[in-house]
Amino acid sequence: MSQHIQQAPFPGVFYRRPSPDADPFVEPGSSVDVNTTIGLLEVMKQFVEVKAEAAGKVQEVRADDEQVLEAGDDILVIDTSGEGA
Amino acid sequence: MNGRLLIANRGEIAVRIVRAAHELGLTSIVVHSEADTESLAVQLADEAVCIGPAQAAKSYLNIDAILTAARDSHADAVHPGYGFLSENAEFARRVEAAGMVFVGPDAGLIERMGNKSEARATAMAAGVPVVPGSPGPVVGIDEATSVAGDVGYPLLIKAAAGGGGRGIRTARNESELREQLPLAQAEARAAFGDDSVYLERYIERARHIEVQILADGERAVHLFERECSLQRRRQKVFEEAPSPALSEQARQQLCESAVALAEHVGYRAAGTLEYLYDDDSGEFFFIEMNTRIQVEHPVTEMITGIDLVREMIRIALGQGLSLQQADIQRRGWAVEMRLNAEDPDKGFFPSPGRVEKLIWPTGPGIRIDSLLYEGYRMPPYYDSMVAKLIVWDETREAALKRAARALDEFCLEGFTTTAGLHRRLLDDPAIQRGDFHTGSLEVWLETQSQALSQAQSQPRSSSVEEAS
Missing domain, CATH: 3.40.50.20 (Rossmann fold)
Structure with a gap:
């Protein structure tokens, strides 16, 4: 099974939801394409959408909502084995 | 104690x-x-x-x-x-x-001046002109269109509990008003927990000029004005004192109105009254009061020689206001350049990092207020402003030249800041003439980025005048 481990591109606070009351952008099992928004990263009061870097199924979400991430910390794991199938 | x-x-x-x-x-x-x-x-x-x-x-x-x-x-x-x-x-x-x-002032005053529609009513009661608009919050669309009929378009829809440039929408005609009003109310409720909004005439080519005051509950004095028209997304970028736009007579009227408002409410603290100033008509309108020390307070300190932070602490500790209005004289010109850890060539994207090398400009007339030191790693969680470069000289022209000299001496390695943007601004003829309003900088930035993408290798030149 091939995987893509997506990491934080820069340090910041990670948000799994578009707003506190909303559902998470993705859950384990969600299908994502390249450019599907998987979360928000807040850096210096600016919110940046984090886009999936690979197409596939979300296998595991490793970053919690509101977790402080350093650049290179894992956000989630995408199972890319079904890609193009 | x-x-x-x-x-x-x-x-x-x-x-x-x-x-x-x-x-x-x-x-x-x-x-x-x-x-x-x-x-x-x-x-x-x-x-x-x-x-x-x-x-x-x-x-x-x-x-x-x-x-x-x-x-x-x-x-x-x-x-x-x-x-x-x-x-x-x-x-x-x-x-x-x-x-x-x-x-700072007492809680009741913070509440009163923090609520924009109440602050507006207070200003009117003190005889200070306000931007034409609704007398209080507007609820339904019928009330809004009726106010619009009196005030005229374009209009701003402002959240009563908003501030810092947040919670503002524009409507250029009735159909936009019908569309924007419920959105503005929903947004205000979500952002501030209060859906009150009010309407104000949108003065498109206005300057943002503010007056610094100090007051001890009985008496207030002003420390002249600051010009803060150069803004991006309603955030101030470059400020100066005094304003290049005001005649002595206009300055006196503006500053006296601020003192009148502060004394009317029995204000006790340092505070700032913000106004819109219409260059063409010479009219000024109160927009809001900030009941705290402001980022750009150093330009006032530089032209008056008065330490505002020390004064506000003394007042709070009950030592009263030691200054008489006649004691406060201004001399020369001061500018402040906000250095943010953002890359102007990448849409002002934040650029946090570690300070690898840092050389501040020094010499006559230079002041640095900063949180940086060599080896410091900036946390990514807070505001991107990392320093304020403040420059004083005898005249505006000399202050701008000295500011350019200071930026040329400044060296920071480790991340990008907005210093380069300020250096380009100082070369701009319209900036040098003091010819700008609150919309000028965004137009200038747009022109710059187009020029940059069209001719990466060629020298760039543009000005606010060409762009507007």
């Missing part, structure tokens, strides 16, 4: 307040988050107390944690700085209820 001042803020303003405290012979106590243990303010302060995790909501905005730190450290007074809890009436009230002095 043991002379212990707790500083409930971070960054350059915490450093600024620590310095004032030490000059007044007070013990400085800085609260900080887990992300700020290495901050310059923590290093310079006499004492430091960690109050919680990196996220501001859990530290710098956590009233309980700050009050606990204040009590445990036996603070006599609390200075809120700007931003965070500085205009939070509940915080002011709870500091006072805990038997400490809040360095």
Whole structure:
């Protein structure tokens, strides 16, 4: 099974939801394409959408909502084995 | 009173307040988050107390944690700085209820001036002109269109509880008003917990000019005005004092109206009254009052020689206002350039990092208010402003030349800042003439980025005048 481990591109606070009351952008099992928004990263009061870097199924979400991430910390794991199938 | 001042803020303003405290012979106590243990303010302060995790909501905005730190450290007074809890009436009230002095006006005044529609009504009662608009909050669309009929388009729909440029929408005609009003109300409810909005005429080519005041509850004095028209997304970028737009007569009227309003409400603290100034008609209109020290206060200090932070602490400690209006003279010209850790060539994307090398400009007329030092790693959780470069000289022309000289000396390695943007602004003929309004900078930036993408290798030149 091939995987893509997506990491934080820069340090910041990670948000799994578009707003506190909303559902998470993705859950384990969600299908994502390249450019599907998987979360928000807040850096210096600016919110940046984090886009999936690979197409596939979300296998595991490793970053919690509101977790402080350093650049290179894992956000989630995408199972890319079904890609193009 | 043991002379212990707790500083409930971070960054350059915490450093600024620590310095004032030490000059007044007070013990400085800085609260900080887990992300700020290495901050310059923590290093310079006499004492430091960690109050919680990196996220501001859990530290710098956590009233309980700050009050606990204040009590445990036996603070006599609390200075809120700007931003965070500085205009939070509940915080002011709870500091006072805990038997400490809040360095700012009382909670009731923060509430009154913090609510934009109430502030507006107060200004009208004090005889200060306000931007034509609805007398109070508007509820339904019928009321809104009726107000629009009197005031005329274009209009701004403003959240009564908004501020700092947030919670504002524009409507250029009735159909836009019908569309935008419910959105503005929903947005205001979500952002501020209060869906009150009011309408104001949108003056498109206005300057933003503000008046600094100091008051002790009985008497108020003004320290002249600051010109803050150069803004991006309603955030100030470059400020100066005095304003190049005002005649002596206009200056006097504007400043006296600010004193009248402060005395009308029995204001007791440092404060700033913001106005829109219409270059063409010479009219000015009060827009809001900030009941705290402001980022750009140093330009006022540079032209008056008066230390505003020390004065506001003295007033809060009950020492009254030592200054008479006639004591306050202005001399020369001062500009402030906000250096943000953002890359202007990449849409102002934040660029946090570690300070690898840092050389500040020095020499005559230069002042740096900053949180940086060599080796400092900037946390990514807070505002991107890392320094204010403040320059004074005898005339505006000389101050702009000195500012360019200062920027040429400045060297920072490790991340990108907006210093290069300021250097380009100083070369612009319209900036040099003082010919701009609150919309000018965004047009200038747009022109610059188009020029940059069209001709990467060719020298760029553009001006506000060409662009507008």
